[in-house]
Amino acid sequence: MSLLNKNRYLGKPLLGFMALLILLTGCTDPNHTNKETDPSQTLVIQHATIVDVRSGKLVNNQTITITKNKISHIGNSEDMDIPDFAQVRDAKGQYVIPGLWDMHVHLEENYKNAFPLFLANGVTGVREMGAALTNVDQWNKSIQAGMTTPRLVYAGLTLNGGPADEAPHMLYLKTEEEAREAVRHNAEIGASHIKVYSWLPRSVFLAVMDEAKKFNLPVVGHLPVEVRASEAAQLGFKSIEHLHGLFIATSSIEDELFKNADMSDLIGYSLAEIEASQHYDSEKANELFRTFKEKEVWPVPTMVTYFNMAKTEIDSRSKYVPTAVQEYWAEVIRATPPEQTELMTAINSTTPGMVKKLSDAGVPMLAGTDSSYEMTNFIYGVSLHDELEMLVKSGGLTPLQALQSATLNPSRYLDREQELGAVEEGKLADLVLLDKNPLEDIRNTTSISAVVLDGKLMEKQTLDQSVKTYPVIQVADTKVEPE
Numbered sequence: 001m002s003l004l005n006k007n008r009y010l011g012k013p014l015l016g017f018m019a020l021l022i023l024l025t026g027c028t029d030p031n032h033t034n035k036e037t038d039p040s041q042t043l044v045i046q047h048a049t050i051v052d053v054r055s056g057k058l059v060n061n062q063t064i065t066i067t068k069n070k071i072s073h074i075g076n077s078e079d080m081d082i083p084d085f086a087q088v089r090d091a092k093g094q095y096v097i098p099g100l101w102d103m104h105v106h107l108e109e110n111y112k113n114a115f116p117l118f119l120a121n122g123v124t125g126v127r128e129m130g131a132a133l134t135n136v137d138q139w140n141k142s143i144q145a146g147m148t149t150p151r152l153v154y155a156g157l158t159l160n161g162g163p164a165d166e167a168p169h170m171l172y173l174k175t176e177e178e179a180r181e182a183v184r185h186n187a188e189i190g191a192s193h194i195k196v197y198s199w200l201p202r203s204v205f206l207a208v209m210d211e212a213k214k215f216n217l218p219v220v221g222h223l224p225v226e227v228r229a230s231e232a233a234q235l236g237f238k239s240i241e242h243l244h245g246l247f248i249a250t251s252s253i254e255d256e257l258f259k260n261a262d263m264s265d266l267i268g269y270s271l272a273e274i275e276a277s278q279h280y281d282s283e284k285a286n287e288l289f290r291t292f293k294e295k296e297v298w299p300v301p302t303m304v305t306y307f308n309m310a311k312t313e314i315d316s317r318s319k320y321v322p323t324a325v326q327e328y329w330a331e332v333i334r335a336t337p338p339e340q341t342e343l344m345t346a347i348n349s350t351t352p353g354m355v356k357k358l359s360d361a362g363v364p365m366l367a368g369t370d371s372s373y374e375m376t377n378f379i380y381g382v383s384l385h386d387e388l389e390m391l392v393k394s395g396g397l398t399p400l401q402a403l404q405s406a407t408l409n410p411s412r413y414l415d416r417e418q419e420l421g422a423v424e425e426g427k428l429a430d431l432v433l434l435d436k437n438p439l440e441d442i443r444n445t446t447s448i449s450a451v452v453l454d455g456k457l458m459e460k461q462t463l464d465q466s467v468k469t470y471p472v473i474q475v476a477d478t479k480v481e482p483e
């Protein structure tokens with residue numbers, strides 16, 4: 001939900017050409033890349049404690065056999081014969097969870113930093129939420145060339161309305177015809193979902209929903225400010241990012257706000273949301289949450305988004321962030337008026353309550369971060385663990401529920417529960433080996449010992465070696481003294 005844009009506008013005539021290029025470069029799942037797979041390739045993980053993310057049970061002393069890229073067998077280590085040709089990894093005293101998904105990221109042109117960071121942090125899948133077509137083309141080319149990457153699903157261009165502010169990852173749509181064409185374009189470049197943004201007019205939004213259905217593509221993103229959450233849910237809007245619109249939708253003053261509030265920019269919208277949070281109507285909320293469950297609408301709280309944006313210093317863990325980006329962040333932090341930081345802090349104070357209400361009502365959620373270099377203090381991979389921690393600490397989720405929001409729930413959202421989201425026979429072998437029990441303390445998801453991606457074992461040391469590091473700066477370091 002970047003508020004700032006520093007990139008150049010990508011001219012429309014290029015779109016057709018880019019779409020063709022991307023079609024030629026193919027798809028983005030690790031198992032579909034051109035990497036050679038040895039048919040006898042067998043990896044055996046021994047003596048592991050498997051975390052069952054469905055039940056929250058721990059299953060001790062298990063041997064997980066992985067043939068090529070799939071879990072072919074799981075059984076008690078005492079009863080298992082191991083073939084001589086297998087690669088064996090002892091996981092005694094360790095916990096195995098499914099690979100994590102960050103369900104809201106922006107890769108931009110940062111993929112060379114981002115992909116190794118995701119993997120080093122156990123993130124084996126990401127949902128990209130809007131990018132310039134040049135970027136989509138870059139990732140696809142790198143993947144095609146054999147780069148090791150998490151599984152990637154992407155949106156292509158974000159569909160927005162309002163005055164064009166020349167963001168290269170957005171299309172500014174005015175008519176229904178433009179909307180339909182935009183959906184067709186994203187479908188052509190291999191998008192797995194259509195991302196919409198806050199300023200899309202309601203009539204254009206309805207056209208997007210209708211056209212996307214023809215391509216069997218879910219529509220997700222910022223709930224457009226002209227659209228009520230209840231209407232979007234009924235229409236099958238599949239994920240609501242940043243909890244936008246949910247305070248208004250669950251308040252007794254929804255009608256009044258839709259009639260009178262100035263929601264023509266993000267500040268006005270946020271103020272309306274904060275006001276609405278003072279007028280919570282539990283009956284209305286319960287009805288909305290019932291619809292969410294019925295229609296499978298997934299809230300993506302991205303608690304870490306507002307939290308990061310309210311920080312007034314560079315995160316001390318920013319050694320994974322290129323110096324030029326840290327300098328840009330310092331500049332942004334210095335230029336941020338205190339009122340904006342206050343607003344973010346105010347949103348921060350309302351968000352946990354909504355997460356808790358959704359969770360109490362049994363609405364499953366997705367873990368996402370909004371990671372990007374455009375916004376301050378996001379660290380690819382690291383921020384997802386922050387989000388999980390916040391979902392538990394402030395949002396009131398159990399560690400199991402938080403874990404589900406990054407494993408089982410994404411697999412359901414993606415309609416890929418058959419192959420992803422749990423440590424089970426027949427599934428793709430995307431796993432994370434942890435030194436400590438994540439159900440005891442969700443922060444233990446950071447105790448990573450190894451990652452298995454698409455059947456390939458990567459030890460922590462190797463993962464760390466592939467990650468670049470930089471000196472961490474402070475905002476004051478970059479301060480320009482007036483002459």
Ligand SMILES: [Zn+2]
Binds near residue numbers: 002104106370
């Ligand atoms: Zn975003």
